[in-house]
Each structure stands twice: as structure tokens, then as C-alpha cells.
Amino acid sequence: MSAAGTTSVAPPVVSAAASDKAPGQRSLPWLMSAPAILLCTVMLLVPLVLTFVLSFNAYDAETGPKAGTFTLEHYAAVLTDPYYYGIFWRTLWISGLVTLICIVVGAPEAWILNRMRKPWRSIMLLVVLAPLMISVVVRAFGWSMLLGPEGLINGTLVALGFAKVKLLYTETAIVIALVHVMLPFMVIPVWTSLQKLDGGVANAALSLGASPVTVLRRIVLPQIMPGILSGSLIVFGLSASSFAIPGLLGGRRLKMMATIIYDEYLHELNWPLGAAIALLLLVANLVIMLGWNRMIERRYKKALG
Amino acid sequence: MSFLTLTNVSKFYGDTQAVSGFNLTVEKGEFISLLGPSGCGKTTTLQMIAGFEAVSGGRIELDGRDITHAKPNTRGLGIVFQTYALFPHMTVEQNVAFGLEMRKCGAAEKRDRVAQALSLVHLEKHGARYPRELSGGQRQRVALARALVIAPPVLLLDEPLSNLDAKLREEMQFELRDIQRKVGTTTIMVTHDQSEAMSISDRVVVMEAGHITQVGRPLNVYEHPANRFISTFVGKANLLEGQVVGAAGERADIAVGGMMLSLESTDTGLRGGGRVVLGLRPEKIRCTAPGQGRCNGEVVRRFFLGSQWMYEVETPLGLLSVLSANDGAEALEQGAAVGLAWSDYSLRLVSTARSDEGVAA
Numbered sequence: 001m002s003a004a005g006t007t008s009v010a011p012p013v014v015s016a017a018a019s020d021k022a023p024g025q026r027s028l029p030w031l032m033s034a035p036a037i038l039l040c041t042v043m044l045l046v047p048l049v050l051t052f053v054l055s056f057n058a059y060d061a062e063t064g065p066k067a068g069t070f071t072l073e074h075y076a077a078v079l080t081d082p083y084y085y086g087i088f089w090r091t092l093w094i095s096g097l098v099t100l101i102c103i104v105v106g107a108p109e110a111w112i113l114n115r116m117r118k119p120w121r122s123i124m125l126l127v128v129l130a131p132l133m134i135s136v137v138v139r140a141f142g143w144s145m146l147l148g149p150e151g152l153i154n155g156t157l158v159a160l161g162f163a164k165v166k167l168l169y170t171e172t173a174i175v176i177a178l179v180h181v182m183l184p185f186m187v188i189p190v191w192t193s194l195q196k197l198d199g200g201v202a203n204a205a206l207s208l209g210a211s212p213v214t215v216l217r218r219i220v221l222p223q224i225m226p227g228i229l230s231g232s233l234i235v236f237g238l239s240a241s242s243f244a245i246p247g248l249l250g251g252r253r254l255k256m257m258a259t260i261i262y263d264e265y266l267h268e269l270n271w272p273l274g275a276a277i278a279l280l281l282l283v284a285n286l287v288i289m290l291g292w293n294r295m296i297e298r299r300y301k302k303a304l305g
Numbered sequence: 306m307s308f309l310t311l312t313n314v315s316k317f318y319g320d321t322q323a324v325s326g327f328n329l330t331v332e333k334g335e336f337i338s339l340l341g342p343s344g345c346g347k348t349t350t351l352q353m354i355a356g357f358e359a360v361s362g363g364r365i366e367l368d369g370r371d372i373t374h375a376k377p378n379t380r381g382l383g384i385v386f387q388t389y390a391l392f393p394h395m396t397v398e399q400n401v402a403f404g405l406e407m408r409k410c411g412a413a414e415k416r417d418r419v420a421q422a423l424s425l426v427h428l429e430k431h432g433a434r435y436p437r438e439l440s441g442g443q444r445q446r447v448a449l450a451r452a453l454v455i456a457p458p459v460l461l462l463d464e465p466l467s468n469l470d471a472k473l474r475e476e477m478q479f480e481l482r483d484i485q486r487k488v489g490t491t492t493i494m495v496t497h498d499q500s501e502a503m504s505i506s507d508r509v510v511v512m513e514a515g516h517i518t519q520v521g522r523p524l525n526v527y528e529h530p531a532n533r534f535i536s537t538f539v540g541k542a543n544l545l546e547g548q549v550v551g552a553a554g555e556r557a558d559i560a561v562g563g564m565m566l567s568l569e570s571t572d573t574g575l576r577g578g579g580r581v582v583l584g585l586r587p588e589k590i591r592c593t594a595p596g597q598g599r600c601n602g603e604v605v606r607r608f609f610l611g612s613q614w615m616y617e618v619e620t621p622l623g624l625l626s627v628l629s630a631n632d633g634a635e636a637l638e639q640g641a642a643v644g645l646a647w648s649d650y651s652l653r654l655v656s657t658a659r660s661d662e663g664v665a666a
Binding site: 208209 | 381382383386388391393394408451455
């Protein structure tokens with residue numbers, strides 16, 4: 001749901017020149033973007049408004065949500081209950097940690113990928129993108145088989161004479177699987193910004209006496225920072241709203257935001273409360289991501305245009 | 306004592322030979338151009354001097370130190386790249402200061418030297434700008450300032466002016482030369498533009514297919530091209546193929562297209578009956594009244610070049626290009642009959658049968 005926060009609908013651009021033209025021509029940009037606008041309205045805006053309205057409706061355990069009523073009790077319930085704070089906090093730190101690991105793993109991965117020779121580069125890119133081609137549910141089950149008590153990892157540990165480790169249904173399992181899913185979203189933007197890099201720039205720095213490490217730190221890193229930062233926006237947003245992986249690898253007790261929303265809707269049948277949590281997640285995500293984005297822009301806009 | 310010495314330097318990519326047997330000694334303060342068509346190995350040679358390409362064989366020595374296999378960041382050379390390769394995320398000042406920072410230069414000295422380098426290239430007022438806010442010519446100057454501020458023993462220029470428009474390129478040529486004279490840095494420039502190489506260098510090194518084919522002062526290379534390729538690559542030339550009829554001392558008589566031409570040549574290898582190629586520069590030919598020159602011809606086409614007219618004249622020797630100054634005299638019409646004259650020493654022996662098109666004769 002909160003992935004909606006990252007999708008912005010740009011209004012059709014009507015240039016000064018176009019506004020001088022005949023009315024028929026002026027409406028052309030609108031006509032051409034009509035399908036996209038329609039899609040966004042029906043699939044995104046309408047459900048969002050319905051959810052927004054629903055979150056203020058009163059709920060009765062016997063009859064369900066009462067349309068046309070207004071109450072703030074769901075928001076009050078969420079914001080006063082430490083149980084929800086715990087889930088908020090877990091979602092925040094897991095998403096943050098996943099983002100951090102994706103940066104640490106993904107940026108060097110993109111850099112190595114960019115330096116590979118012709119056939120290997122496309123092959124390795126395919127390997128990086130492969131997780132995107134498999135259903136997230138299948139990947140989650142794959143990880144649960146690997147991480148489970150009788151899984152490959154514990155099997156190896158036992159065979160080597162170590163004690164079993166509880167991995168499945170822990171936060172560790174969620175982080176591992178999320179990193180696996182999210183890595184392409186970090187590698188691709190970083191790779192794109194690496195490709196814009198002029199190869200001569202690194203040589204220029206070398207010729208001026210910089211060591212290879214200094215070249216990476218002072219020349220390459222600042223230039224791929226926009227890629228890293230936009231990658232981290234995507235990874236954070238998708239992690240914070242991820243459902244299948246925490247649902248399947250976190251088990252019944254380790255809840256994240258998306259799974260608690262699911263529970264409220266489908267197990268408790270308290271739709272208004274679910275809607276309230278969903279909107280709080282959306283707002284929290286928006287605040288964090290917009291703040292992050294502003295910080296980036298202020299820092300790098302001037303230098304990198 | 307020579308300052309930079311390349312001894313038998315070669316570069317192979319697998320079986321492909323990019324540069325081979327490259328021998329050159331450069332004196333301190335000299336401005337050398339590596340001139341040649343694309344793919345002749347000139348850029349590869351520069352990259353080897355810079356250390357970005359590994360040397361397959363031979364030695365490179367700088368001021369007595371063997372730098373053949375030294376890392377590029379230990380050579381301390383100043384390099385201006387074809388794409389300028391400025392650091393886009395740094396201001397002009399930061400770009401220029403980078404090399405000094407790497408040398409752990411003090412803040413005050415750094416400030417002074419950056420200001421000095423920027424004033425050398427007339428960019429004092431642009432220090433706080435970013436590269437993308439500058440014009441092509443200004444970026445070029447920043448790249449030059451950045452390379453010179455570290456006071457490198459050798460400055461390497463890789464096609465430095467090829468991304469500039471014609472007028473700016475001409476201005477920058479002279480400015481580059483002025484700056485080089487002022488600073489006195491030994492400079493090696495790679496270029497495919499013969500007029501650029503001619504106008505600014507002390508010596509020109511002509512390269513073809515990985516080999517040096519001629520080294521010499523610009524005037525010398527122009528007047529005495531070592532082979533057929535150079536005679537047409539460096540400036541324009543009419544090539545006349547003929548047969549040696551008689552040779553004695555420094556003179557030879559050559560039969561070309563039914564005409565007898567006399568040649569002043571120090572080449573003692575000319576034998577009667579041998580085939581030779583002669584070169585005659587278009588600007589060395591004078592137009593005269595018909596019947597008064599060495600041969601007669603008819604203007605087939607004419608081109609107006611501003612300061613000059615170029616005529617293509619059909620003659621018994623073949624189609625000759627003739628350059629004539631636009632000096633106020635009336636230009637020849639198409640189809641006009643004309644006499645052509647030139648002095649004996651304008652005719653050059655370009656190649657003989659035994660070293661046709663080959664390595665330096």
C-alpha cells in the first residue's frame with residue numbers, strides 16, 4: 001500500500017508555446033496521458049480515499065464498520081498501545097538495516113559488475129536480476145527451507161559438530177530474505193550512475209597522485225551517491241511495506257506493519273483499525289522518504305545538477 | 306642530456322601490434338607532437354608514457370629514472386584528457402587543488418598555487434563554478450590548469466583541442482603554445498590534425514600503423530616528407546609518378562606523362578629506369594600566361610577558399626591542384642587556359658621503387 005507513496009503522477013506539461021495553439025492541440029497532452037491518469041485514479045486514488053474514509057468509521061464487533069460515522073478511536077488505539085509501537089519500531093529498524101546492507105553489498109556489486117568484461121557482465125547482471133523473475137512467495141519458501149531447523153544451514157552446522165541455530169521465524173531470517181529481494185533495486189540505480197561516469201575521470205585523479213582507494217572515495221563515490229540514495233529510497237519503501245517475506249519467514253509472532261494490517265483486515269475483521277494502521281504506515285513512510293530525499297537534494301543538487 | 310627517453314617501446318594486444326619499436330628522445334622544455342591518423346598508435350604511446358597502458362616491451366626513462374612499469378599515480382605527470390575528465394562534483398578551484406591535496410600541500414601554498422594556475426589560463430573569476438557551468442574552451446583551460454598546477458616534469462596532451470570549434474581551436478593552439486613557453490614544461494601532444502601539430506610544436510613525430518615514419522621540425526617534415534603517405538597527410542601534395550631517365554650528382558631527369566622534369570635531390574640511389582613518385586605542393590605552383598610556364602593546362606574546377614583560390618588544372622602531367630593567393634588579381638575562370646610554373650627545388654622526391662610506401666627512406 002505505502003508503495004503508493006513513491007509513485008507520483010506528474011501533471012501533463014503544457015509549454016508556453018503550446019498554450020498559443022488551437023484548443024484541440026492544447027488538449028492533446030491531456031488526452032495522451034488520460035490512460036495513465038485513469039489507471040492511477042481507479043487503482044490508486046479511489047482505494048486510498050476509501051481507506052482514508054474507512055479509517056474514521058466506527059467499528060462494531062457484531063455488525064462490522066458503520067458507514068457514515070466519524071471517530072478517531074482507531075488512531076487513538078494505535079497511538080496509545082505499546083504493542084503497535086513495537087511493530088512500528090521493528091518495521092523501521094528492519095527496513096533501515098536492509099537498506100544499509102543493500103548499500104554495503106549492492107554498491108560494490110554494481111561497481112564490480114560495471115568493470116566486468118563483455119560476456120560476463122550480461123551474465124552476472126542476469127544473476128543479479130534473477131530474484132525479480134521468481135515469485136516472492138517461492139523465494140520466501142526457498143529461504144524457509146534453507147533456514148529451517150532441518151534445513152541446509154542447520155544440517156551443515158550439525159554435520160560440522162555445532163549446535164543448531166534458530167533462524168527461521170526470527171528477524172534475522174526476515175532481514176536475509178529482504179536483502180535478497182531488494183538487492184536489484186540498489187544495484188540497478190547505482191549501476192546506472194556508474195555508467196554515466198567518465199572513465200577518464202578516475203585516470204585523471206590517478207595521474208594527479210591519488211591512490212586507487214582515494215579515487216574511489218573522493219571521485220567515484222560522490223558521483224554515484226545519487227544512485228545509492230535513490231536506490232535506498234526504493235529499498236526502504238519496499239521493505240517497510242513488504243508483506244510476503246515477514247508473513248512467511250517471521251511466523252505468527254513477529255509482526256511487521258504490512259502483516260498486522262493484513263491481520264486486522266482478515267482475521268480480526270476490524271477494517272477501520274487496519275485502515276488506520278495502513279494510513280499511519282503511509283504517512284510514516286512518506287515523512288521518512290521525503291525527508292531523506294530533501295537531504296540528498298540539498299547536498300548533491302548543486303554539485304551534480 | 307635527454308629528459309624523456311623511449312627505447313624500443315612496443316605494445317601488443319594479443320597478436321595485434323599497436324605500437325612497435327618506438328624510439329624517441331625528448332629534450333627538457335621541448336614541445337613534441339605525435340601526429341598520425343586514427344589507429345596509428347599515437348594515443349596508445351601516450352597512455353604508456355602516462356602509465357595507463359602496460360608496456361609490452363622496451364623502456365621508458367624520465368630524467369634518468371626508469372618509469373616503464375611505475376604506477377600512474379607515482380609518475381607525477383600532468384595529463385590533459387580529450388574529454389577533459391574534470392571532476393564534475395567539484396568546483397573549478399577544487400579540481401585544480403586536487404593534485405596539490407594529494408601532495409599534502411599546505412593551505413596557504415595551495416591557495417596561492419591554485420590562484421596562480423587559474424590566472425595562467427585566465428579563469429581567475431570562475432573558481433567557484435562547477436565544470437558543467439563552463440563552456441568547452443573554459444573546461445579545456447581548467448583541465449590544463451589542473452595538470453600544470455602540480456608542476457609536472459612532463460605534460461601529456463591527448464587530442465586536447467579536438468572537441469573545440471574551429472575558431473576556438475585556433476585561439477587555443479596559440480594560447481597553449483604561449484603557456485607552454487611561459488611555464489617551460491616538456492610537453493607531448495597527441496593529435497590527428499596536421500596544422501595543429503605544425504603550428505605549435507618544436508618537433509613532429511609522424512606515426513603510421515604503430516611505427517614512427519618521420520621525426521623532424523614542422524617545416525622540415527612539410528618540405529621533405531619521408532614517404533608518400535606523409536606528403537599527403539601533412540598538407541596537400543600533387544603526386545607525380547615517373548621514371549628516372551638519367552641521374553648525375555644532385556640532379557636527376559624524370560619522365561612524367563611525356564614530359565621531362567628536372568629534380569634536385571641528394572638521394573644518390575636513383576638509377577636510370579627506376580620508378581619514382583614526386584611531390585609538388587599546390588601552393589608552390591604559380592599560374593602564368595599560357596605557353597610561358599613549364600606546362601600548359603586547362604582549369605577544370607575552381608574553389609574559393611577565402612584567402613586563396615584552389616584550381617584543379619588538367620595538364621599533360623595529370624590533374625594538378627594549384628593554390629593561388631586571392632591577391633586582388635582577377636581569378637581564372639573555369640575552362641581557361643593557363644600556364645603553370647614552379648622552381649626545381651619545389652619538386653620533391655617522395656618515394657622510389659625500392660622503398661615505396663615503406664618505412665622512412
